[in-house]
């Protein structure tokens with residue numbers, strides 16, 4: 666059994682069965698991508714992993730929930746909070762961390778994603794790529810072991826895609842223990858960063874592509 670294991674996962678919306686028995690294992694430190702047709706259940710699958718959906722049947726084994734971070738297509742930043750406050754929120758509210766300490770972590774993370782000077786601005790003044798980099802910094806705040814990305818660049822203008830993909834790649838380079846599950850249509854990126862690629866089709870894992878050749882060249 667893997668670090669992350671999914672067995673016979675089923676999920677329906679009403680009469681519509683979206684996930685029809687997903688089985689997969691992911692090792693710690695692995696970067697895997699999920700590809701497949703639109704409407705095939707990729708987002709539903711990620712939401713099941715972090716408990717945003719109740720599952721109908723099956724079993725999911727994961728690290729504790731507070732070890733998981735997720736980045737959404739639409740950023741989901743809190744609009745009434747600055748970039749730094751967005752990042753500090755879970756540290757202060759959930760972990761009861763001292764605000765000064767949380768602020769320091771937020772500043773370090775903003776620097777890591779190239780947005781040091783944006784700590785005190787509100788999301789509405791940021792570009793899409795900048796918002797997504799803040800969202801990535803926020804997902805990193807509690808030092809997750811697992812990061813989930815649901816099409817992190819598909820809401821972005823083309824010229825902003827690379828700044829976000831480069832940040833994800835550099836996280837990977839810095840921390841080989843971090844496990845990533847990435848849903849993306851950016852096939853060049855997927856081929857470059859993934860150890861394995863899961864192909865979803867009709868609610869099942871149709872194929873698993875071992876991407877070792879590409880990793881060697883990476």
Ligand SMILES: Nc1ncnc2c1ncn2[C@@H]1O[C@H](COP(=O)(O)OP(=O)(O)OP(=O)(O)O)[C@@H](O)[C@H]1O
Nearest residue numbers: 678679683701702703704705706707708709710816
């Ligand atoms: N909350 C919901 N209630 C009802 N149906 C839903 C809900 N969420 C998703 N669906 C349906 O489930 C199916 C799978 O959706 P999902 O978003 O998981 O697909 P996806 O593979 O992520 O697609 P895309 O590549 O377009 O993001 C779709 O037919 C969608 O309409």
Ligand SMILES: [Mg+2]
Nearest residue numbers: 707708709816
């Ligand atoms: Mg989706």
